[in-house]
Amino acid sequence: MEKSIEIIWNKGFSKEENLIAPKIDKLFKQKSKLIFEKFKQKFWIYNYRLIPPALLFSIGHIYLGHILFSIYLMLISLGFFFFNYRIWKSFNNIDINLNSYQYLLALKNNIKKMFSLYTWVYAISTPVLLIPIYWMLPVDSTKFKWLNDLQTPYIILFLVILSLVISIYIVLAYKLEIKIKYSQLIKKLNKTIADMEEFKLELAPATEKEITDHKEIVLGASFGVMLGTGLGIFLGTVFYSANNYDYAMLVSVIIGIVFGGIIGGLIGYTINKQNDLKN
């Protein structure tokens, strides 16, 4: 005999197992996971977007005959790519066993740290990486004659000021980029955290593992590169005066950057490890 829809409905929902409400904490866990995955996915996509313009730009400069500059550009892009990759990987350090509330708090904390780290990286690396370009690209056209005619210390001063101005613009652009790319996600994250706080969930004491703070390493490497560049320019000037060797400046600057960066980075890494131990 055919049943009416009313009978099916009432009979079906008379059984309690058909009306089990989902547990709120479980729901939050799912939501937290979703926010986390979305963030990681976004970050990863943006990192990959670095490669095509860097490649095109480098190939373009190879075509124009600026081989050293192309290699330099590729190295910087690769450096940024792997730096981003490390940051991306470090997000996996957030303990999955935390409850949803702590998990989201740890994620929020890591995102905040990441933004501050990138601000530092852009602020410091921009002038450091821009200054050597002067010696890599031919700037002997009539347009830049006034610059080439200046004495080396004044050229450096000019480049430092110019790089600092560009650095300020890049930091401001990064702040704007954060707003455009991540504001929706961060709003959602904050909203979920606020909702959970309101739920007054019983929470275990916080035990989240935070991402390693790379600030000391970045600062160390940046200062190392800066000092190395300065030393390279100085040595290059001396060698050039002594031997009249055309590539003296370029070679000295590159050696200065590489060694300065490595030594500075290592010092930063040691400080970073010591700080970790203290904490």
Place this chain on the structure above:
Amino acid sequence: MSSDFYISLILPYAPIIIKICRAYTNSQEDFEDYYQEVCLQIWRSKDNFREDSQWSTWIYRLSLNVCLTLLKKSKNDKSYATDYLPDEVVLESHVFADESLNMLYDAIKQLSELDRAIILLYLEEKSYQEIADIIGTNQNNIGVRIKRIKERLKKILNGKIN
């Protein structure tokens, strides 16, 4: 949201919310997400509740509004993904222990969003006046609409439920 509020003012009406959320979702994940959003929205909007209607009626209205909003939002996001998935992956038809109820729900999901809302309220034994109040239409339209929906459901379910 305090646990007191949830236990005393939402949990007794959880069956209503569950029934509505089930009608607008195709997976357990979506269902749980919708359920949570409805609970949170009830709590957030509790100050907007006016005494001129019953708490349960207000919950119905709010639940339907939240589900329709989420459905609209997810349609754009999911249309691409679901286009490439076989139906059995997208639809979780066997969410209830009762097979007839599963079939009825599958049939309800084939209705338009508004018709789903109307038939759910009808099956919950709401009066035409209450349904009209919740949906925002007049009582006469509801009677005619319910008749049509029932005929459509009968057609869809023809011979399937014994």
